[in-house]
Amino acid sequence: MNEQALTVREAIIGRRSIKKFNGQPVDRADLLQIIDDAVWAPNHQNREPWRLVVACGKELFQLHDLLRNTTIPDWRTLSEEEVEKRMQKFTTPGGYVFVIVPEDPRQKERLEDFAAACALIQNMMLLAWDYGIGSCWKTPEFLDKPDFRKALGVKPGERIVGMVQFGYFDELPKGKDRKKSDEIVTIFGENEEEHKEE
């Protein structure tokens, strides 16, 4: 683990989604420590609604097979090089975390649980960044495919919030500028006159 000890602000504004990993393995103990810390995310009524499926180390090969069968169903008709090329985005991360929540039939609770899981994911990504480990939160359509869900052990009434890839990288992507507060903030009460005219 490469201890960077960034400030919270440095981690938040410096983190970038890594879409090109370099294949270096991620230590399972690091990933589990990241999860043990990330669970301090806010969650309503302390429901801790999440559960996580982790692949890191030897079980990655099995996950790669699943990802190949899911995303390239005709892989047997392609050359080994072609399959390898298409699989690179899946084979280069050193670890995977699938975050799963129950789909509560009550809308309020369902949205709260989803929101809490999103906070957990952001925590994981920031903690990883502090260890020098990049990540990318992905929501490909196949996460909802019955065969994929079954292979991951996702039960009826559960939803995969995201597939988070973790790994090391050689190049830091440049982030897209964000809107500033003057573009997205309305000061409470400031538009009162406008509303009166409506």
Ligand SMILES: Cc1cc2nc3c(=O)[nH]c(=O)nc-3n(C[C@H](O)[C@H](O)[C@H](O)COP(=O)(O)O)c2cc1C
């Ligand atoms: C809910 C969510 C889903 C995302 N899904 C994908 C995805 O499927 N594939 C992908 O390449 N990036 C995905 N991203 C990453 C975004 O592309 C990335 O966060 C965005 O470009 C901003 O870049 P930054 O994270 O470096 O600031 C997702 C991000 C979020 C929050």
